[in-house]
Amino acid sequence: MQPAIHEGQLNGKGFRFAIVASRWNDFISSRLVEGALDALARLGVAEKAVAVYKVPGSFEIPLLALKVAGSKKFDAVICLGTIIRGQTPHFEYIAHEVTRGISQAGMETGVPVVFGIITADNLDQAIDRAGVKLGNKGFEAATTAVELVNLYKEAFEKDEG
Numbered sequence: 559m560q561p562a563i564h565e566g567q568l569n570g571k572g573f574r575f576a577i578v579a580s581r582w583n584d585f586i587s588s589r590l591v592e593g594a595l596d597a598l599a600r601l602g603v604a605e606k607a608v609a610v611y612k613v614p615g616s617f618e619i620p621l622l623a624l625k626v627a628g629s630k631k632f633d634a635v636i637c638l639g640t641i642i643r644g645q646t647p648h649f650e651y652i653a654h655e656v657t658r659g660i661s662q663a664g665m666e667t668g669v670p671v672v673f674g675i676i677t678a679d680n681l682d683q684a685i686d687r688a689g690v691k692l693g694n695k696g697f698e699a700a701t702t703a704v705e706l707v708n709l710y711k712e713a714f715e716k717d718e719g
């Protein structure tokens with residue numbers, strides 16, 4: 559048996575993307591934004607088809623992601639932030655709520671909302687995951703977004719003919 563396999567292409571031409579990024583730990587988070595923009599450009603997305611929204615901390619990402627996804631102005635939303643485990647219980651609370659909220663934004667709107675949040679035990683680990691290109695979680699999240707918009711278009715919008 560050879561069933562049809564549906565897989566998204568890595569071609570961003572004609573699609574619109576929003577990045578929702580947190581400023582907390584900005585020396586790392588801004589590298590995620592750079593990585594995401596680099597990936598989108600490499601995959602053929604036009605500069606005017608990308609908008610970047612900034613929030614103070616990762617906890618604020620889910621609601622903005624929900625509103626941006628619900629605006630129907632974008633084909634996918636890429637969420638970027640850096641949560642580092644500290645001496646307080648904040649890490650668990652924030653990481654849990656951000657993860658749940660980002661998932662909810664996608665489920666409620668039907669728009670792909672991609673999780674590009676670094677959750678790290680320490681600063682070194684976070685820096686490692688915000689490296690250049692392939693080692694950059696922003697780059698990976700944007701690549702995932704491009705693949706997903708192509709998959710949804712191919713699987714659900716094309717005429718079967």
Ligand code: DLZ
Pocket residue numbers: 580582583614615616617618639640641642643644648649652
């Ligand atoms: C308060 C807080 C803490 C302790 N740690 C982080 C973090 O590691 N990463 C992050 O993005 N944000 C953190 N914040 C800020 C919260 O996300 C939020 O901005 C504030 O609690 C205000 O709602």
